[in-house]
Amino acid sequence: LAVVAGRAGSAHAAVDDTEKAIQDFTGGKSPETGRIRLTAPEIAENGNTVPISVDVESPMTAEDYVASVLILADGNPNPDVATLHFTPMSGSATATTRMRLAKTQNVIAVAKMSDGSVFMDKKEVKVTIGGCGG
Amino acid sequence: MSNAKPRIKVPKTASKDEVITIKTLISHEMESGQRKDKDGNTIPRKIINRFTCTFNGQEVFSCDLDPAIAANPYFEFSAKVPESGTFTFEWVDDDGSVYSDKAEIEVS
Numbered sequence: 514l515a516v517v518a519g520r521a522g523s524a525h526a527a528v529d530d531t532e533k534a535i536q537d538f539t540g541g542k543s544p545e546t547g548r549i550r551l552t553a554p555e556i557a558e559n560g561n562t563v564p565i566s567v568d569v570e571s572p573m574t575a576e577d578y579v580a581s582v583l584i585l586a587d588g589n590p591n592p593d594v595a596t597l598h599f600t601p602m603s604g605s606a607t608a609t610t611r612m613r614l615a616k617t618q619n620v621i622a623v624a625k626m627s628d629g630s631v632f633m634d635k636k637e638v639k640v641t642i643g644g645c646g647g
Numbered sequence: 648m649s650n651a652k653p654r655i656k657v658p659k660t661a662s663k664d665e666v667i668t669i670k671t672l673i674s675h676e677m678e679s680g681q682r683k684d685k686d687g688n689t690i691p692r693k694i695i696n697r698f699t700c701t702f703n704g705q706e707v708f709s710c711d712l713d714p715a716i717a718a719n720p721y722f723e724f725s726a727k728v729p730e731s732g733t734f735t736f737e738w739v740d741d742d743g744s745v746y747s748d749k750a751e752i753e754v755s
Contacts, residue, residue, distance in 0.1 A: 562717040573727075586715055590681050593713035597724075602707045604666035604727025610710075611717040613679070644717070 531587040535623055535633070538583045538596075544623050544633035549582070551622040551634040560614040560644030567597070569606035569624045569632070579606035581625045588618025613644035651675045651695075657734055657750040669700065669708075670723045673738050673746060679714035695720055695746075697739040703732040730754050 535544065552566040569579045578601050584594040599606045606624070614620070617639045624632045656670040673695065680692025692714060699709040708724045726734070731754045738746045 566723075589715050591713065591715070594715040595713055596711040598706075598709045598711075600706050600708070602702060602705060602727055603725055605725040607725055608708070608710075609721070609723035611721050613715045613717050 528587055531585050531592040531621065534583070534585055534592050535621070538581075538623055539625065539631040540629075542629075542631050544631040546633065548632040549622055549624040549634045551620060551636050553620050553636045553638050555637075556639045556641065557614060558641045560616070560640040560642055562611045562644070563614050563638060563640075564609065564611050565620060565622075566609040567607065567622045567624070567634075571606050571626065573599070573601050573604055573606060575601050576627070578603075578627045579624055580627050582606070582608070583621075583623045583625075584612070585621040585623075586612065586614055586618055587621065589613070589615045594620075614638055614640045615643045616640050651738070651740070651744070651746045653736060653738065653746055653748040655734075655736055655748050655750055657752060659751075660753045660755065661728065663729060663754055664727055666725050666727050667752075668723065669726055669734070670721075671698070671700075671736055672719060672721045674719050675738075675740075677712075677714065677716060677718045677720065681714065693741050695738045695740055697737075698722060699737050700724070700726070701735050702726060702728055703730075707734070728752060728754055 548570045550568045557563040571579045579599045582597040585592040621635045653673045678693040682690045700707045707726045734750045736748045
């Protein structure tokens with residue numbers, strides 16, 4: 514890029530915003546642990562492109578499948594990263610993408626099953642060079 | 648952004664109900680709306696905000712993207728298809744542009 518941007522001065526997402534995003538997604542339910550596995554590097558040298566994967570245990574049938582997975586980062590200016598939507602035709606509730614991390618923080622993945630139950634996993638990623646556009 | 652170029656990787660053949668892996672990548676700067684130019688003005692947000700993959704018209708996988716998705720959005724996901732047909736991929740830009748691509752698969 515031709516222009517080197519200045520520091521983004523805005524405050525980073527409070528843990529409260531992250532908690533609210535989880536509550537909005539689950540409809541107020543507290544997520545259980547298990548069934549969902551979030552894979553992220555322990556140390557990301559470049560916060561501009563951090564690979565993350567989610568994998569949720571599910572038979573992925575019309576009666577029992579993973580509907581959505583919410584991905585959040587609690588130290589970014591806005592905690593939202595993405596919401597993945599699966600269907601029985603996904604075959605398996607697994608996906609990989611690449612995200613931006615402004616600084617060292619927690620990445621959180623919450624899975625919502627077709628029966629409404631919710632599961633969560635969390636990983637801390639240490640960031641050497643932030644990807645906050647700064 | 649008219650130069651958004653999708654690239655997709657789908658197996659050409661599969662057996663019935665086999666779980667296959669699909670990889671997609673599209674060139675796009677994903678301007679987050681958090682950056683400032685050299686005069687201190689915020690650079691307006693312009694991202695791809697939605698991605699969908701359908702097979703013969705039925706949704707397989709989709710994603711709502713926020714500005715924290717890295718530039719040149721990459722997705723790897725699975726699909727299980729019962730018959731031969733066509734995958735359609737669509738990326739929707741903040742400005743309303745839709746970029747799309749297709750891939751055929753033969754199921755035996």
